Structure formats: structure tokens, C-alpha cells
Amino acid sequence: METPIIPSDTGLNELVYEPAEDSFLLLDALEQDLVKSFQGNLSEDVVNVLEVGCGSGIISTAIAKSEKLLNGRLPCVFALDVNPNACLLTEKTGEANQVATSSLHAVLFDGRHCSRNPFRVQFDIIICNPPYVPILPGENTEDENSGLLQQSWDGGPDGNRFICPFLSNVHHLLNDDGLLYMLLSTWNDPEMLVKDVALPNGLNGVEVIKRTAGRERLSVWKFQKIGLSSV
Amino acid sequence: MKLFTHNMLTSKMIKNVKVGYPLKLNAAEVKVTPSEFRSTYVSRMLPKIDWGVLYEATQSIGHAEAIPSSISDDYEKNEDFLRKAHHALFEIEVINGEMICPETGRKFPIKDGIPNMLVNEDEVN
Numbered sequence: 001m002e003t004p005i006i007p008s009d010t011g012l013n014e015l016v017y018e019p020a021e022d023s024f025l026l027l028d029a030l031e032q033d034l035v036k037s038f039q040g041n042l043s044e045d046v047v048n049v050l051e052v053g054c055g056s057g058i059i060s061t062a063i064a065k066s067e068k069l070l071n072g073r074l075p076c077v078f079a080l081d082v083n084p085n086a087c088l089l090t091e092k093t094g095e096a097n098q099v100a101t102s103s104l105h106a107v108l109f110d111g112r113h114c115s116r117n118p119f120r121v122q123f124d125i126i127i128c129n130p131p132y133v134p135i136l137p138g139e140n141t142e143d144e145n146s147g148l149l150q151q152s153w154d155g156g157p158d159g160n161r162f163i164c165p166f167l168s169n170v171h172h173l174l175n176d177d178g179l180l181y182m183l184l185s186t187w188n189d190p191e192m193l194v195k196d197v198a199l200p201n202g203l204n205g206v207e208v209i210k211r212t213a214g215r216e217r218l219s220v221w222k223f224q225k226i227g228l229s230s231v
Numbered sequence: 232m233k234l235f236t237h238n239m240l241t242s243k244m245i246k247n248v249k250v251g252y253p254l255k256l257n258a259a260e261v262k263v264t265p266s267e268f269r270s271t272y273v274s275r276m277l278p279k280i281d282w283g284v285l286y287e288a289t290q291s292i293g294h295a296e297a298i299p300s301s302i303s304d305d306y307e308k309n310e311d312f313l314r315k316a317h318h319a320l321f322e323i324e325v326i327n328g329e330m331i332c333p334e335t336g337r338k339f340p341i342k343d344g345i346p347n348m349l350v351n352e353d354e355v356n
């Protein structure tokens with residue numbers, strides 16, 4: 001999988017999460033795991049993909065270009081973010097990397113609000129690099145005006161303010177044989193999330209890759225609906 | 232926002248909304264941007280499209296001639312038809328405007344080509 005280039009002349013880059021170790025680990029996980037795991041619905045040629053929290057669009061763009069990873073099927077990607085600048089930059093990143101405009105669609109949407117699916121389709125693949133850093137109220141690491149940017153990493157006091165509601169509800173968006181790939185850090189207590197949040201909502205989770213990046217230990221987890229996951 | 236996106240979106244995340252589809256479309260600014268035509272992609276996509284809703288959408292934003300009112304039976308082999316479908320789904324873009332929930336009247340603005348489907352916490356729970 002080619003790593004997409006983020007255009008630097010958009011005037012948006014300062015306002016959107018810049019791809020970092022977490023983004024690259026998630027790309028590596030997708031590259032390694034998709035080919036062997038993705039069965040999807042073999043009778044259909046279009047694969048419905050959803051990225052929640054698309055930021056610069058680096059991951060959505062990589063997937064929109066990754067027919068090979070999907071066994072030749074054509075991806076149709078919806079990219080969601082709460083930051084309008086991220087939605088705009090995602091479309092520009094797609095263009096800059098020659099993604100067909102029919103394959104990538106950005107929508108402003110809050111990923112926590114999916115207890116009822118706003119789309120008419122369910123998704124074969126859902127990808128999420130969430131805001132996961134534990135940040136105490138008032139403990140603002142960067143410039144105070146950059147509220148939208150802070151939302152890129154701010155996971156609330158325990159780091160799970162986005163992750164918990166998202167992981168509880170995301171099964172409404174996922175096809176019965178769909179796959180969810182999610183990046184987590186040790187701060188989020190992945191084992192707890194798998195056991196206490198995913199499982200009660202019908203999702204099995206397994207770790208597919210991990211890496212130490214500075215003081216963080218990052219991992220990517222794959223979730224599938226129970227009863228349908230392959231061994 | 233492409234008409235494809237309009238075809239796929241509902242307002243069902245709002246509590247008590249039953250179907251939330253189709254969203255009424257009002258366009259203040261529309262742009263047509265040519266894009267690569269891939270016949271396989273379009274023909275694989277068509278089973279997921281609500282053609283009636285797409286037709287209505289083209290009518291409501293001043294592109295009444297874009298597509299016929301009903302879907303062609305042999306579309307997989309009909310390149311002319313697929314090109315029209317491609318144009319309507321992926322080339323006609325609403326840059327500024329709004330979508331309206333058919334049940335609650337809730338408005339979803341479209342700005343700079345991005346649909347804003349954000350809702351408040353008290354609208355979903």
C-alpha cells in the first residue's frame with residue numbers, strides 16, 4: 001500500500017491532525033491484515049468502507065486506492081470527522097493522490113452518534129484512529145484557540161470519552177461479516193474495552209499489530225460480529 | 232456534496248425519526264466537476280442507489296435533463312446510460328445548500344461541498 005501524500009498548499013494543514021505514528025501503525029495493520037481477513041460479500045464488487053475521524057484523509061485515501069488489498073474489488077469510502085477542515089482536507093488529499101472522486105466522500109458527523117445508522121448501507125470495513133489521549137480538564141497541551149484540533153487527540157480524562165460510546169454503537173454500522181479496525185493505546189486499556197465494551201455489544205476483538213512509539217504503546221485491534229468471525 | 236452522498240444519507244440518527252429518507256435537497260450553489268468514468272464501479276453501485284430519489288434530486292437542483300426518470304433494465308451493457316448515471320451521482324455537486332429531514336424539518340447545512348450531519352446530544356438520546 002502506498003503512503004498517500006498530504007498536499008501542503010491547502011491552508012488547512014495547520015487546522016487538522018497531522019499523520020503520526022498512530023496513523024502509520026494503522027496503515028501497516030490494514031496492509032498486513034486486510035488481504036487475509038477480508039472476505040466481504042463475494043457477489044458484490046463494491047466494498048463499502050467507513051473511516052471515522054479521517055483527519056488529513058491519509059487512511060481513507062490509502063484505502064480508496066487499495067483495490068489489491070480487497071482482492072480486486074472497488075472501494076467506496078465515506079470519511080467522517082467532526083472537524084470541517086478535516087473533511088475538506090480529506091477530499092483534497094484524495095485528489096492529490098489521484099483517487100477517483102466517485103470513491104471518496106467526506107461528511108461532517110460525530111462518530112459517537114451511531115446508535116442509529118444514518119447511512120442507507122452498512123459497511124464492510126470500518127476504520128478508526130480515535131482521539132485517545134487521556135487529558136484532564138484544563139490540561140490543554142497546545143494553544144487554547146485550537147479547540148477543533150485538540151479534539152483530534154483529546155480522549156477526555158480516561159482517554160475513552162470517544163472510544164466507549166463509539167465502540168458500543170458501531171455494530172449498527174457494521175455488516176454481519178464486516179471488520180472494524182481500531183487503533184488503541186495502553187492508556188485506553190484495550191483488554192478492558194474488548195471485554196466490557198465490545199463483547200456486551202456483540203463484537204469480538206483481537207490485536208493485530210503493536211508498536212512502542214516514544215512513551216506510548218500503540219496497538220491496532222480488529223473487531224468482528226460474534227458468531228461470524230473466522231478462526 | 233455529490234448526489235451519491237445525498238442518496239445514501241438519512242436523518243435516522245435523530246431520535247423518533249422512523250425513516251428519515253429521502254432528505255429534501257435545497258441547493259444555493261451547484262457545480263459540475265468532470266470525473267473519471269469507471270463503468271464497473273457505476274454498474275456495481277446502481278443496485279444500492281434509490282433511482283427515484285436520485286431523479287428527484289436532479290430535478291430539485293436544476294439538472295432535470297441529467298437522467299431518465301426510470302432505471303434502464305439492461306444498464307450493465309448500456310454505456311450511455313451508465314455515463315448519465317455517473318454524471319448524476321458523482322459529477323453534479325452541491326457546494327452550498329441544505330438537506331431537510333422529512334419528518335422533523337431539521338436542517339442539515341451543506342457548506343463548501345461538505346454536508347454537516349452533526350446533531351446535538353439531546354437530539355439523539
Ligand SMILES: C[S@@+](CC[C@H](N)C(=O)[O-])C[C@H]1O[C@@H](n2cnc3c(N)ncnc32)[C@H](O)[C@@H]1O
Nearest residue numbers: 017019023053054055081082083110111129152
Ligand atoms: C488521531 S486523529 C486521526 C486522523 C487520521 N485518521 C489519521 O490517522 O491520521 C482523530 C480524528 O478524529 C476526529 N474526531 C474527534 N472526535 C470525533 C468524533 N466524535 N466523531 C468523528 N470524528 C472525531 C478528529 O477531528 C481527528 O481528525
